[in-house]
Amino acid sequence: MTSSDSTSAGKKITTHTLQAKKMRGEPITMLTGYDYSTAVALDRSGIDGILVGDSLGMVVLGYENTLPVTMQEMIHHCCAVARGARRAHLVADLPFMTYQGSTSEALRNAGSLMKKGGMDAVKLEGGRERAAAVKAIVSAGIPVMGHLGLTPQSVHQLGGWRVQGKSSAAARRLIEDAMILEDAGCYAVVLEAVPVEVAGLVTRRLSIPTIGIGAGAACDGQVLVVHDLLGLFDRFTPGFVKKYANLCSEMQRAFEEYIGEVRERRFPAPEHSHTMDAQEFRDLVREIEMLESGSEADDKLPSRFH
Ligand code: KIV
Numbered sequence: 528m529t530s531s532d533s534t535s536a537g538k539k540i541t542t543h544t545l546q547a548k549k550m551r552g553e554p555i556t557m558l559t560g561y562d563y564s565t566a567v568a569l570d571r572s573g574i575d576g577i578l579v580g581d582s583l584g585m586v587v588l589g590y591e592n593t594l595p596v597t598m599q600e601m602i603h604h605c606c607a608v609a610r611g612a613r614r615a616h617l618v619a620d621l622p623f624m625t626y627q628g629s630t631s632e633a634l635r636n637a638g639s640l641m642k643k644g645g646m647d648a649v650k651l652e653g654g655r656e657r658a659a660a661v662k663a664i665v666s667a668g669i670p671v672m673g674h675l676g677l678t679p680q681s682v683h684q685l686g687g688w689r690v691q692g693k694s695s696a697a698a699r700r701l702i703e704d705a706m707i708l709e710d711a712g713c714y715a716v717v718l719e720a721v722p723v724e725v726a727g728l729v730t731r732r733l734s735i736p737t738i739g740i741g742a743g744a745a746c747d748g749q750v751l752v753v754h755d756l757l758g759l760f761d762r763f764t765p766g767f768v769k770k771y772a773n774l775c776s777e778m779q780r781a782f783e784e785y786i787g788e789v790r791e792r793r794f795p796a797p798e799h800s801h802t803m804d805a806q807e808f809r810d811l812v813r814e815i816e817m818l819e820s821g822s823e824a825d826d827k828l829p830s831r832f833h
Contacts, residue, residue, distance in 0.1 A: 555748025654704025
């Protein structure tokens with residue numbers, strides 16, 4: 528099925544659709560999205576899933592990393608995406624320190640992303656240490672996506688944005704974590720910045736889909752940050768990103784063209800302006816002229832001229 532076929536089919540993508548894709552060996556497509564217009568475009572493109580990632584803290588809100596992102600900010604962006612997307616599967620990140628403290632807090636915040644944000648699932652970062660939270664959320668009927676490898680909320684503990692699972696011990700631990708997340712009830716796992724060999728081993732061992740970002744082609748699906756793909760965020764671009772457009776420079780070009788046309792009075796042109804009925808305009812001019820000449824007809828003028 529081409530992307531336009533699946534778009535016109537209009538069938539909502541669910542966790543079951545994604546699982547069936549893994550079974551059929553069909554790649555799962557996912558991108559991040561944070562606003563209404565992008566969600567509409569993503570949905571029309573036929574994408575399987577939209578992740579309202581806490582990466583929005585960096586690419587939309589300008590934070591240094593994802594740690595400052597709040598539930599309020601996430602819900603604000605989730606609502607915008609949910610209004611724009613009809614068909615794609617919608618997942619949102621639980622922000623830093625909204626699920627690590629206790630399972631009841633994790634459950635409450637996961638519930639808010641679903642109830643207030645209109646999401647279909649939530650994502651959280653970490654392996655075995657998150658098993659209890661995953662179980663609690665899943666037992667409430669909320670699908671949970673895991674996230675292993677380079678987990679951005681742990682950037683300080685990881686010592687920076689580094690590839691994970693490079694030693695055999697680290698890779699073994701990552702594979703175990705993935706299996707623990709599956710056992711805890713996750714319906715999919717994101718693998719970020721891990722060697723392709725490790726991603727392949729995880730993907731073959733799990734019966735749920737793996738979604739890779741910087742983890743090679745062996746994963747069951749791929750996700751990218753939409754601002755990276757579009758070339759909209761140029762503070763830094765991870766090596767695993769492929770830019771499909773350079774909208775940052777295209778936006779700057781458009782802004783400069785607009786500024787130039789306004790300065791040269793070439794914008795707005797007649798086709799961008801509204802005009803009034805010619806007789807109405809003549810009446811208006813006459814009224815103003817009478818007012819400005821201090822005419823005795825002052826009190827005949829409409830009250831708006833007094
Ligand atoms: O927040 C995000 O965008 C993510 C992706 C990088 C997977 O978690």
